[in-house]
Amino acid sequence: MHTLETIHQQISLAIEKLDIPGKPANLYEPVSYTLSLGGKRLRPALVMTACDMFGGSLDEAVHPAVGIELFHNFTLLHDDIMDQAPLRRGKETVYKKWNSNIAILSGDTMFAMANREILKTSLSAVREIGDLFNLTAIQVCEGQQYDMDFESRDDVTLPEYLEMIRLKTAVLLACSLKTGAIIAGASPGDCQLIYDAGISLGMAFQLKDDFLDTYGDEKVFGKTPGGDILEGKKTFLFLKLIEKAGTEAKTFNRLYSPASALAAAEKIRFFTIKFGEWGISEDVEREIDSFYKSALLSIDALSVDSVRKSVLLELIRKLSLRQK
Amino acid sequence: MHTLETIHQQISLAIEKLDIPGKPANLYEPVSYTLSLGGKRLRPALVMTACDMFGGSLDEAVHPAVGIELFHNFTLLHDDIMDQAPLRRGKETVYKKWNSNIAILSGDTMFAMANREILKTSLSAVREIGDLFNLTAIQVCEGQQYDMDFESRDDVTLPEYLEMIRLKTAVLLACSLKTGAIIAGASPGDCQLIYDAGISLGMAFQLKDDFLDTYGDEKVFGKTPGGDILEGKKTFLFLKLIEKAGTEAKTFNRLYSPASALAAAEKIRFFTIKFGEWGISEDVEREIDSFYKSALLSIDALSVDSVRKSVLLELIRKLSLRQK
Numbered sequence: 132m133h134t135l136e137t138i139h140q141q142i143s144l145a146i147e148k149l150d151i152p153g154k155p156a157n158l159y160e161p162v163s164y165t166l167s168l169g170g171k172r173l174r175p176a177l178v179m180t181a182c183d184m185f186g187g188s189l190d191e192a193v194h195p196a197v198g199i200e201l202f203h204n205f206t207l208l209h210d211d212i213m214d215q216a217p218l219r220r221g222k223e224t225v226y227k228k229w230n231s232n233i234a235i236l237s238g239d240t241m242f243a244m245a246n247r248e249i250l251k252t253s254l255s256a257v258r259e260i261g262d263l264f265n266l267t268a269i270q271v272c273e274g275q276q277y278d279m280d281f282e283s284r285d286d287v288t289l290p291e292y293l294e295m296i297r298l299k300t301a302v303l304l305a306c307s308l309k310t311g312a313i314i315a316g317a318s319p320g321d322c323q324l325i326y327d328a329g330i331s332l333g334m335a336f337q338l339k340d341d342f343l344d345t346y347g348d349e350k351v352f353g354k355t356p357g358g359d360i361l362e363g364k365k366t367f368l369f370l371k372l373i374e375k376a377g378t379e380a381k382t383f384n385r386l387y388s389p390a391s392a393l394a395a396a397e398k399i400r401f402f403t404i405k406f407g408e409w410g411i412s413e414d415v416e417r418e419i420d421s422f423y424k425s426a427l428l429s430i431d432a433l434s435v436d437s438v439r440k441s442v443l444l445e446l447i448r449k450l451s452l453r454q455k
Numbered sequence: 456m457h458t459l460e461t462i463h464q465q466i467s468l469a470i471e472k473l474d475i476p477g478k479p480a481n482l483y484e485p486v487s488y489t490l491s492l493g494g495k496r497l498r499p500a501l502v503m504t505a506c507d508m509f510g511g512s513l514d515e516a517v518h519p520a521v522g523i524e525l526f527h528n529f530t531l532l533h534d535d536i537m538d539q540a541p542l543r544r545g546k547e548t549v550y551k552k553w554n555s556n557i558a559i560l561s562g563d564t565m566f567a568m569a570n571r572e573i574l575k576t577s578l579s580a581v582r583e584i585g586d587l588f589n590l591t592a593i594q595v596c597e598g599q600q601y602d603m604d605f606e607s608r609d610d611v612t613l614p615e616y617l618e619m620i621r622l623k624t625a626v627l628l629a630c631s632l633k634t635g636a637i638i639a640g641a642s643p644g645d646c647q648l649i650y651d652a653g654i655s656l657g658m659a660f661q662l663k664d665d666f667l668d669t670y671g672d673e674k675v676f677g678k679t680p681g682g683d684i685l686e687g688k689k690t691f692l693f694l695k696l697i698e699k700a701g702t703e704a705k706t707f708n709r710l711y712s713p714a715s716a717l718a719a720a721e722k723i724r725f726f727t728i729k730f731g732e733w734g735i736s737e738d739v740e741r742e743i744d745s746f747y748k749s750a751l752l753s754i755d756a757l758s759v760d761s762v763r764k765s766v767l768l769e770l771i772r773k774l775s776l777r778q779k
Contacts, residue, residue, distance in 0.1 A: 158600040209563060213556040232537040232603060235559060236596050239533060242563065243592035246570050250585045257582055261574045268567035272560050276482040279556060 133189060135442055138179045142172050145193045146200065149244070161225040161237035162244075165204050168220045173450075175200045177307035178314075180443045181325055184435055187315025191252050195260055195314065198248030199307050202264070205241035206271055208234055213279065221353065242268075256314045263313070267306040274299025281365050285384055289370045293334070301333025308332075321433050328429035335422035336450060341366040342415045343454065345403060351454045357399030363389045367418065368411050369402070375409050423451050457513060459766055462503040466496050469517045470524065473568070485549040485561035486568075489528050492544045497774075499524045501631035502638075504767045505649055508759055511639025515576050519584055519638065522572030523631050526588070529565035530595055532558055537603065545677065566592075580638045587637070591630040598623025605689050609708050613694045617658070625657025632656075645757050652753035659746035660774060665690040666739045667778065669727060675778045681723030687713045692730055695738050747775050 133141075146166055151159050175196035182192035210216070211224040212234050218224060226234035249264050250257055277295040281287045308329040312322045343352050344359045345368060359366050369387060373380045383405065385391070391398055406412055426447060430440060470490055475483050499520035506516035534540070535548040536558050542548060550558035573588050574581055601619040605611045632653040636646045667676050668683045669692060683690050693711060697704045707729065709715070715722055730736055750771060754764060 155597055155600040155604060157604060158597060209559055212559060231555070233600075235533055235536060236600055236603075239563075239566065240593055240596045242566055243589045243596070246589040246592075247586055250582050250589075254578065254582065257585075258574050258578065261581075261585060262571055265567045265570040265574075268570075269564055272564040272567070273479055273482060276479040276557075276560055279560075280479060280481060 132439065132442065133179075133183050135176065135180070135446060138176055138183070138189070138442075139172060141189060141193055142175045142179065142196060142200070145197045149197065157229065157233050158237055158240055161208070161229055161233055162241055164228070165208060165225060165237075165241070166201075168222055170204075170220060172200060174203050174303060174307040176446060177304060177329070178311040180446055181308045181311030182315045183311075184439050184443055185312050185315030185317040185321070186439075187311065191256075192311055192314050194248045194251035195264075195310050196307075198245040198251075198264070199303070199310065201241050201245035201248060202268060203303065205238045205245060206275070208238040208241065210275060213275070252314055255316075260310050260313050263306055263309060267302050270298045270302045274302075285388070287365045287370060289367070289374055292365060292367060292370050296334060296337040297330065300337040301330045304333035304336065305329030318434065321435070324429045324433050328426045331422045331426035331429065332447065332450070335419045335426065338367055338415055338419045338422065339450075339453065341368055342412070342419065345406065346412060348454060353455060357403065360387070360399050360402045361395055363387050363391065367415055368406055371411050371414050372402075372405060372409055375411075419451075423447070456763065456766065457503075457507050459500065459504070459770060462500055462507070462513070462766075463496060465513060465517055466499045466503065466520060466524070469521045473521065481553065481557050482561055482564055485532070485553055485557055486565055488552070489532060489549060489561075489565070490525075492546055494528075494544060496524060498527050498627060498631040500770060501628060501653070502635040504770055505632040505635030506639045507635075508763050508767055509636050509639030509641040509645070510763075511635065515580075516635055516638050518572045518575035519588075519634050520631075522569045522575075522588070523627070523634065525565050525569035525572060526592060527627065529562045529569060530599070532562040532565065534599060537599070576638055579640070584634045584637050587630055587633060591626050594622045594626045598626075609712070611689045611694060613691070613698055616689060616691060616694050620658060620661040621654060624661040625654045628657035628660065629653030642758065645759070648753045648757050652750045655746045655750035655753065656771065656774070659743045659750065662691055662739055662743045662746065663774075663777065665692055666736070666743065669730065670736060672778060677779060681727065684711070684723045684726045685719055687711050687715065691739055691742065692735050693726070695735050696726075696729060696733055699733050699735075743775075747771070 149166070151163050153159065178196035178199060179189055179192050183189060207219060208225050211219055212226045212231050215226075216224050217227050224234075225237065246261070246264070249261055252260060274295055274297070277291070278299055281292075281295065305326045306329070309322050309326040312325045317325070341359065344354070344366070345356055347354070347356055349355055358364075359368075369383075373383060376383055383402075386393055386398070387402065393401055427444075430443065430447075433440070473490070475487050477483065499517075502520035502523060503513055503516050507513060531543060532549050535543055536550045536555050539550075540548050541551050548558075549561065570585070570588070573585055576584065598619055598621070601615070602623055605616075605619065629650045630653070633646050633650040636649045641649070665683065668678070668690070669680055671678070671680055673679055683692075693707075697707060700707055710717055710722070711726065717725055751768075754767065754771075757764070
């Protein structure tokens with residue numbers, strides 16, 4: 132068994148060791164730049180932790196773990212073009228610092244690099260994890276497409292929203308855990324359970340993001356609260372408000388849209404107050420809590436000694452407490 | 456042994472059978488649309504022909520063959536955004552018909568679909584062809600980046616151009632042939648020879664494209680001749696002219712640039728005449744011929760009965776005679 136610290140060290144080392152050529156500079160500098168911005172490295176940590184829990188070798192897991200991190204960074208690169216996002220992790224996005232074409236192409240390169248890393252594992256696992264990985268990639272694209280489609284719709288429902296975040300966020304966390312389990316040779320039943328745990332974890336993770344966007348402490352979260360409200364983004368908070376608001380829903384829809392009559396600060400204040408009045412922050416916290424409980428139930432059912440589950444449980448506990 | 460016709464039928468059938476979901480429509484309609492535009496299906500035919508030549512099973516080759524075709528179509532989708540191309544195969548490009556964001560995302564999806572197809576082959580081949588495929592994908596991105604970099608440079612040399620088309624075009628043809636060979640269990644020596652043949656074939660293929668863009672018969676080639684000249688694209692023809700033109704090179708560079716003082720029709724006429732005066736069409740035909748000869752030498756050296764080479768040789772003969 133390895134500690135989370137050791138696991139993170141191995142991941143960092145493997146990312147540093149990636150062979151990123153110098154030329155053409157316009158292709159590879161954005162790749163190095165993106166990887167240098169860091170991030171939580173949550174997905175590779177999930178691969179490694181799951182593999183270790185099932186008694187697998189971390190050496191067999193580290194390349195696929197890096198592959199999933201490369202993939203995650205590739206999706207951010209392309210998402211930032213689509214969302215015209217100027218900043219990512221406090222730095223200029225690739226599309227802003229270079230241009231859209233370079234961001235498209237260096238993203239494509241990262242996806243190919245990701246697939247090469249995914250294949251660097253034991254032959255017995257390679258086809259299954261390769262297929263899971265690319266199926267997951269397709270689902271992530273579906274999620275992003277739904278997210279974009281939602282922007283121009285005013286009839287998005289909560290179940291649709293939950294399905295969108297399942298695809299856009301949760302499946303990759305589930306894929307990470309299952310990848311580690313497959314590499315370790317876990318049973319199909321355990322692979323399914325850990326996948327289910329990953330889905331629940333991913334749902335909780337994304338809902339926490341929604342929550343922090345309105346209720347996060349600016350100094351800790353690193354962003355001015357209310358960004359989603361300002362953009363008129365259809366989050367869990369807003370859709371729950373609409374679901375509960377009855378006759379007022381129509382007014383809220385109009386005031387929340389990008390064409391809102393409210394000025395920026397006023398719009399944020401108005402909806403933060405409304406969320407409070409309608410008990411939305413409690414609703415989202417309850418939902419997050421329920422997803423964490425589901426994840427823990429799935430992990431509880433794994434046919435693994437409980438002592439071996441400690442690192443994964445520690446990781447989940449940290450996630451549930453995160454304020455950024 | 457199978458005929459080219461049978462091989463093409465199997466490829467068409469496998470592409471028709473691809474499972475393309477209905478939703479989200481904005482993600483998958485562009486995928487179906489792109490595949491419906493057809494094309495030569497050259498790359499999957501190379502996979503299948505090579506596999507058959509080495510005595511492999513076409514059933515093991517057809518999914519990777521479709522994977523390479525999916526990949527090729529994905530690169531066209533993203534290239535069309537970067538080049539702002541309005542038409543592809545006589546129809547609107549995805550980026551024009553839908554928008555850039557949709558073209559980015561449906562392209563990403565096709566790349567993931569491609570990787571899933573690549574992995575559907577015998578376990579003994581899967582890691583080698585998966586790695587070759589994704590390494591090739593990276594090289595194709597490098598080629599596209601060099602191509603974009605060349606647009607803003609006025610000192611591109613012929614060797615640099617040849618290296619660019621090796622990456623952008625030739626490596627994928629080479630990868631196709633080698634993929635078929637690996638699946639059939641060909642020896643490492645034969646795999647290398649068929650890869651080399653593919654590089655030569657790809658170089659000849661791209662140079663023929665350059666040639667046809669100026670000298671093609673509009674009715675057959677389907678495009679108005681002179682598109683590359685109009686755009687000021689640094690093709691083999693132009694770079695050869697610059698190499699030979701001595702003191703006149705500076706003038707040619709100025710007149711060929713997008714900021715040219717010449718009007719469209721005049722520019723095309725001027726450079727078509729100059730190519731004639733400096734013997735450039737003979738130069739490019741000689742170069743194409745030389746690459747075809749190299750390809751045939753590599754194929755000649757394969758440790759395969761000559762009767763088994765007939766279908767590949769037929770395919771190459773057709774390519775060398777193509778006028779579109």
